[in-house]
Amino acid sequence: MQPQDAHRTVETVFRIEQARLIAALARMVRDVGLAEELAQEALAIALTEWPRSGVPANPAAWLMATAKRRAIDLLRRRALQDRKHAEIGLDLDDAQEDPVALIEHRLDDDVGDELLALIFTACHPILTPEARAALTLRLIGGLTTDEIARAFLQSEPTIAQRIVRAKKTLAQSGLAYEVPRGAKRRTRLASVLEVLYLIFNEGYAATAGEDLIRPALCAEAQRLGRILSGLMPDEAEVFGLLALMEIQASRLAARTGPDGMAIPITEQNRSRWDRLLIGRGLAALARAESLGGADGSYALQAAIAACHARAPRAADTDWRRIAELYDRLVAVQPSPVVGLGRAVAHSMAFGPEAGLALLDAPGLAERLDGFAPLAAARGDFMLRAGRAAEAKLQFERAATLTRNAGERAFLLSRAAAAGEGG
Amino acid sequence: MRVIVMVKATEDSEAGVMPSNELVEAMGRYNEDLIKAGIMLSGEGLKASSHGKRIAFDGPSRTVIDGPFAETRELVAGFWMWEVKDMAEAVEWVRRCPNPMPGPSEIEIRPVIEMSDFAEVMTPETTELHERNRANLENR
DSSP states (O other): OOHHHHHHHHHHHHHHHHHHHHHHHHHHHSOHHHHHHHHHHHHHHHHHHHHHHOOOSSHHHHHHHHHHHHHHHHHHHHHHHHHHHHHTTSOTTGGGSOHHHHHHHHHHSOOOOHHHHHHHHHTOTTSOHHHHHHHHHHHTSOOOHHHHHHHTTOOHHHHHHHHHHHHHHHHHHTOOOSOOOTHHHHHHHHHHHHHHHHHHHHHHTOOTTSOTTTTHHHHHHHHHHHHHHHHOTTOHHHHHHHHHHHHHHTTTTTSBOTTSOBOOGGGSOGGGSOHHHHHHHHHHHHHHHHTTOTTSHHHHHHHHHHHHHHOSSGGGOOHHHHHHHHHHHHHHSOOHHHHHHHHHHHHHHHOHHHHHHHHHSTTHHHHTTTOHHHHHHHHHHHHHTTOHHHHHHHHHHHHHHOOOHHHHHHHHHHHHHHHHHO | OEEEEEEEOOHHHHTTOOOOHHHHHHHHHHHHHHHHTTOEEEEEEOOOGGGOEEEEEETTEEEEEESOOSOGGGSEEEEEEEEOSSHHHHHHHHHTSOOSSSSOOOEEEEEOOOHHHHTTTOOHHHHHHHHHHHHHHHHO
16 A cells, blocks of 8 residues: 555544544543544554554554553553652642543443533533534544634634633633533533534525635534434434524525525426435434424424425425414424514415414514615515515515625615515 | 445345344444534435346347346445545545445445536537537427
């Protein structure tokens, strides 16, 4: 084998194994930053050894064994230092434990799946969602700091600092490195799912012509969702979120026109929807529902997305079912944006007046004041209700509120059309 | 990127020889690894080509040919669809696969054509033409 082939093999194997290596090491040394450094050391050793001695028969196991040996060396050195401190009378009690026995005890300790523990640690709620996302992409996704920076339209030093701070916060917090159980599990899992959906949405918000790393975030979030569903096969909301991401991603190729302008779901060319992803999404949704999670917030959003996915043509959409799902969604997630979606669904199921009534219900309009989609929806309902002159004003208002040039052009064209119609 | 990973047929698979318990178990573990790595999208095993049909095209004519088919090593006995970062990752995962057949066998990896593969030859104008053609076809 040529040395450069060996190099490439090392890099590929490391990329595949990185998250598991860091997870196993973090469990030993209880510090994700240190674990990452140890994994990098194992990579450096492989890069010198493999081109010389050939790629080992089981390269993944080789990397793991090498990395663990480094970790044990480190813990031994630390214990030795502690003992020296103890000998000069600093810390007598803590130095009594035999370092090797301590390590073995940690390895036998049942903390569940190591990778899962790493995911829960990187997504710990003591970190901001942005820090969680960066750390998750770094440690589990294996993205470089530069890639994460480009993906989130941030400078590299900003992201580097965010990651360093997050690791420090985790190291200082004295967290148990484990998969949370019992009552804590629910809130901790919600924190993990929030991060995955944040990563997905960042990719979904990417527009044509941007760095390709941005839309690639969708694929990365889906991969993380698939990993999580493989590790937690009985968690309904994991499957709810996976279903939502798979179905939304199925429309990635159809959601913008050649000019980069967004195409509404009812106008999209459905032959361009990815049937494989739809199939996977529907299967994941069925799993979420069979696990008793039909009323989870992600599962309900996935069920709404599934209504569109199941309709061969836009005219076949079951809007009554979507309206009913929104009624349930607004109960578990009473946000104004969900309220707006609910109003649109009701307008499609029961007529524009029903939609207008929901927009005018107390609370919604005040909280969404200045939100372009609210004015656009109101304009749409009014136009369909035969109130063209009022509709024109709403479209114009929406056009002044949006920051997206393509959207503004679209809204102004609707305003002009409403003006001609009235 | 998406890849199709094809397990090529052998005389055993064409004869309908069922895999041993050990192989079924090893494959089960391997599939579990693929799922936990988040790369497996789908996968199926195929019946021997004696259950298959071929349709030969020549201008307007269509001729149906019954299996089995002769060129055993070129036939497909099963496949996966994976989502991987690049071909090197796919190759590394295939290396880890247990030998799917009792004797010597082959697995072939083929990348799926994606929109970005066209990006270099497509100008905005040709993309639009392509889109219009597609839309017209569907409205018919």
